[in-house]
Amino acid sequence: MTGPQHPRRPATLASLAAELGVSRTTVSNAYNRPDQLSAPLRERVLEAARRLGYPGPDPVARSLRTRRAGAVGLLLTEALSYAFRDPGATGFLEGLALACEKAGTGLLLIPVSPEHSDVDSVYQAGVDGFVVYSVSEDDPHFRAVLQRPVPTVVCDQPTGITGVDRVGVDDRAGTLALGRHLVELGHRRVGVLCMRLSSHRHDSRADVARQEGSSYAVQRERLAGLRAALAEAGVDWADVPVIERFEHSLDAGADGAATLLDSHPGITALVCTSDILALGALREARDRGLRVPEDLSVAGFDGVPEAERVGLTTVRQPFREKGLEAGRLLLERGDRHVPEHVTLPTELIVGTTTRGLRQSGEFFSGW
Template identity: 35%
Template sequence: MSSPARRITLKDLARELGVSTATVSNAFNRPDQLSPALRERILGEAKRLGYRGPDAKARSLRTGRSRIIAVILAESLTYSLNDAVSSEFLSGVAEVLDTQGHTLLLLSARQAKCQLVDSASMADGFIVYGLMPSDELFDSLPLNASLVAVDFNVAGHPSVHIDNEPSCFEIADHALSVKSRKRPAIVNLRLTETPCNGRVTPEHILLPPERTITRARLSGFYRALEKHGLDSEQVPMWNVEENTFDVCAPVIEEILDLPDAERPDLLLCMSDRLALTALTLAEQRGLRIPDDLCLIGFDGIAEGQYRAPRLTTIRQESGDKGRLAARMILGLEPRHSRLLKTELILGETCH
């Protein structure tokens, strides 16, 4: 009986090709380090000889590195992959990890703690995205773990943010300048300490600024209102618990179905999804945009720019946030906190 054929190794392949073992390793793990022609030659020869690539387990034991980067999402995986903003962010992260030969591991802070801890133990570093439900999450991560926070602050670690307060001031100031509006209102996103999918009352306690970026957006709106002589305390606010049409719709319907004398003539919305939901429901009711109702959003998602009327909004480059966070966690960018700029997009929903 013949003995089984010996498994070809990385050294065997390097010898066959007349290149170094590091060059072969780069062809599988760091393709950006090689010319496309050389990488194709190495991969072609590897396939012919039956070599499937470096043994990940052996490499991890040898180097103490898994080449896995975990993104911990504040929301569920289903929500995050369907949401236009978070999916653009994840695409930016994946783009960098792909070129650097790393693997992306997606985790949700809403998973059971034991599940999260077991999965997190495999990662070399962590990118934390969004408002975490509890700080206890960070106690369960490996000691001295590399971590970058995005749209959220974690003590002792760098963060990536956009200029939320100045951006909201700029767009609200524009909305209040183009035409006199007597009944502005604000539609918030997850701003109250206890769940509230409806009108915000004096009994509701708002999350503190360090817990959510929506407080910075609210501050920007308030500053613009005060500039135009409006008492921000008298401007009605509604809160939405999840940035989806199904959850937004009942809140927006409540607003639009108010008597004519009470219905807002300007909605300052903290996301494009909120504004687009309002736009759809307003059109169903025969309201003219922007004559009867002026709308502004925030995010700059493609959907808001591909329909008529185009949404007036703030464009944030979520893909750039993802790319920057990934480069920081890999040590390709200095690990200090960054504040990214945004862009005011003047559409037809507020002019």
Template identity: 50%
Template sequence: MHARGAGAGSRVTLQTVADVVGVSRATVSNAYNRPERLGAELREQILDAARQLGYPGPNPAARQLRLGRSGMVGLLFTEPLSYAFSDPAAVLFLGAVARECETANAGLLLLPSPPNSDMARTLRGAVVDSMCIYSMPEDHEAVQAVMERQLPTVFVDQPRIRGTAFVGVDDRHGGRLVGEHVTALGHHNVGILTPRLLADDYVGPVGDDRLAASTFRIFKERFSGIRDALRHGPLPDVRITTQERNNTPEDGEAGAHVLLDSEPRPTAILGLTDQLALGALRAARARGLSVPGDLTLTGFDDIPEAATSDPPLTTIQQPLVEKGTAAGRLLLDLLQGGPAKEEMLNIRLLVRESSGPAREG
């Protein structure tokens, strides 16, 4: 069968194919969307005519609108897209979410919204059935855009909004465990390395006003838990120095050098993430400091490198894979009309070789 051309400049549509083959529009639609309703010969005749006419098939977006379902899950996070593939904690979390989506034959659309980006407009038009919001400030305009759409949404880490699905851990408790650990080891001079606390480009020491204003709840909670344990522990006159940096080993190293230049020099540096703590380990090596003989180091997250660093890193273990699995499962449950549940996952302190008693004198 040779299809008759639609004419130069004519727009080829579903009806064009139907007219050429001599069937109804519904039959052509079935050839693409419900092939089981047609015999193999008729379907091939229709598809062959469509190819000759240059018809690309039904518009996917229009079809999704008709069906009321896109088959896509959106995942919004507050870092550049490269963060999703480079930060070990994010990689473990995102991989687990993706595996849950695969079980339901759903796609995963990554939607980065770093500081100073305009993602709200994109989010209002994103063709997704549900949304996972991963560690975003509550007042971020992208979060507000998602809430306005009233999509089934799961929040991970932050924000925590009453009546919505949530997955997280007790970050303040984790910080308190770290603070109690280094206090028990006799450390009076302690440095804290934190990722950014506000959506700006600030680097430097963290004052009370900045901590109080922080919109990144998980780091504010970890910081506050550590500080509470140090200030209200059994050791008198604990001195705390701080540095706020981006969450990379390179920034952790730079921040650690600043802390180590202070007088008196800290005998312990506590990273609010493993990435920052591993950067501090680089700084210690560059200065010829023994870990933990001269300097105790701790982290938070328990990414794979924490267990294989030299020495292995004392850290708070949070279940990153389980967190992603729980988020994906809750998303799929919401799509099936399930309730908005909260899941708080367990954490624990893993004491490894990077922490030891404070050196006297």
């Protein structure tokens, strides 16, 4: 019987250098600074490494030496699946990933729940900087990000953070244009379905105080734009029903629309602060036998592909470009110390889901 087989110890940088008769620096350069070696020498080092089972420099040790992790952290206060399920988040993620590819750096997703305050994942993330995707002003994970000594870029919200780069759109201007469009069509009986206004679940009507006190700047601004447009037509915003839904999904949109239509059956237009909610509202209207736009005009915000496919009237924003800009701000900042704020344009897309009441003598001057 033969004796026990002892597995061969994996090669190290030192043993590989000795095997090849070169310096440790030469082996290290083959991985970290290939421009310092001739192509034949680098290939000889890599071939020997494969043959001897050398896995390459330890990335943890290398990051300790260089003080660089080689990755960007993307903070999402949603479930991980949200990044791949929500079309807006997907478009933004594509743009950010393209920016990371160009810079030769990795991308680490850091999804956390808005209903939980555990911030360990932020503190433990091995990243060179953070991109924060649309979080509330009082989010504890965002506060943890600001405590890290690395550059940070905010996408959309929160706003007005000192020393932090930001990329977003003018949400108020977008809904102002949308609201004016509905006013020009003759709509005065308008209902609104909005996304969450705080990190605490509230699936009900949101009064003016709750709207103005929202910790989500994007929702505040979108509601403010609608309010301004309707005020121009003499509509008292306190009389406009605003229904809030915590979840951002088709089902939430359908459920919110049902609540709104049940409590205010006389509305002629339903404005949703996202296309996802609007698509759910369209489903609810169809299930009720309501014709869109003959019986009810429906509009959204975002310009996601499915909204375009069904002809939804909406405000289009450039998600992919936002991701690219966020990546540029973080990865091409160089020695810049002054924060940069980028505001990208929106575009009102008039689809087939809104119609003028005057076309059939249905104009209403009030409730």
